[in-house]
Amino acid sequence: MSIVEAQPALDPTERAEIRNLIGHYPTARAAAIDALKLVQQRRRYIGDNLLAEIAHLLGLPAAELDGLATFYNLIYRKPVGQTVILLCDSITCWITGRDHLAQHIERRIGIKPGETSADGRFTLLPIVCLGHCDHAPAMMANDVLHGNVDPATLDAMFDATPLP
Ligand code: FES
Numbered sequence: 001m002s003i004v005e006a007q008p009a010l011d012p013t014e015r016a017e018i019r020n021l022i023g024h025y026p027t028a029r030a031a032a033i034d035a036l037k038l039v040q041q042r043r044r045y046i047g048d049n050l051l052a053e054i055a056h057l058l059g060l061p062a063a064e065l066d067g068l069a070t071f072y073n074l075i076y077r078k079p080v081g082q083t084v085i086l087l088c089d090s091i092t093c094w095i096t097g098r099d100h101l102a103q104h105i106e107r108r109i110g111i112k113p114g115e116t117s118a119d120g121r122f123t124l125l126p127i128v129c130l131g132h133c134d135h136a137p138a139m140m141a142n143d144v145l146h147g148n149v150d151p152a153t154l155d156a157m158f159d160a161t162p163l164p
Contacts (some may be wrong), residue, residue, distance in 0.1 A: 004079060006049040010057075014039060018057050032068050037077045045076040059080040073127060081116045081123040082164045083157070087142040089113075090129035093137040101137055104151045106160055119164045 010018075018035045025031040035054050040046055046054070046069060055065040069075040076084070085105070089098055101115065105124055109117045116123040132138035135147025141157060 004047055007043055007047045010039065010050065010053050015057065018054065021024075022058065024051065029060060029064075029068075031140070032058055032065055033072050033075070036065075036069055036072075040075060042084075042101065045078060045080050047077070051077070073125075076123075082120070083141055083161055084122050084123045084125060085157075086125050086127040086130070087113070087127040087129070088130050088132075088136070088138045090133075092129070092133040096135045096136040099108055100152065101139070101149055101151070122158075122159050 002087075016081050017038055021035055021038060022028050022031045024138060025034075032054075035058060036046055036051075039050060039054060041117075043050060051065055051069065052062045055062040058065065066077075069077060087093075087098055087102060087105075102124070105122075106112055108111050109122055111117050113124050113126045127140070130138045130140060130145060132145055136143065137149050138147050139149050140146070146153060
């Protein structure tokens with residue numbers, strides 16, 4: 001069993017930004033996902049201690065915020081690599097070869113869906129339809145959407161990503 005270390009506490013700037021964000025929504029709950037995203041942009045994932053701090057600022061029980069974070073699959077609750085590859089596994093991408101791409105990823109960098117490469121560069125996660133079916137197979141690498149993905153697309157990304 002791996003133990004995930006606590007992340008450094010929210011700093012005053014992050015706290016101020018979250019409070020400011022809450023002011024733009026009718027309820028703190030409505031601000032929850034954006035607050036999580038705001039913190040994740042800097043910290044890469046939302047560990048338990050950060051989740052508890054954010055929940056406190058929002059005035060929500062940590063379990064409720066955890067439920068929201070888990071439901072919204074772009075919030076990462078465990079450490080992820082420098083680049084998160086979200087490989088679509090819905091029907092059109094499946095028909096057009098997403099399994100072939102997953103096998104290529106495993107051959108090239110040794111990870112299966114749900115895993116992070118040993119060098120910390122990549123995490124591979126499955127995701128439902130990215131709305132890019134007319135360019136299937138599709139993936140998102142961090143915030144960048146890629147269509148018509150083939151092994152060459154992946155190789156170019158692997159070769160261009162330095163060690164963290
Ligand atoms: S099925 Fe993959 S983008 Fe729609």
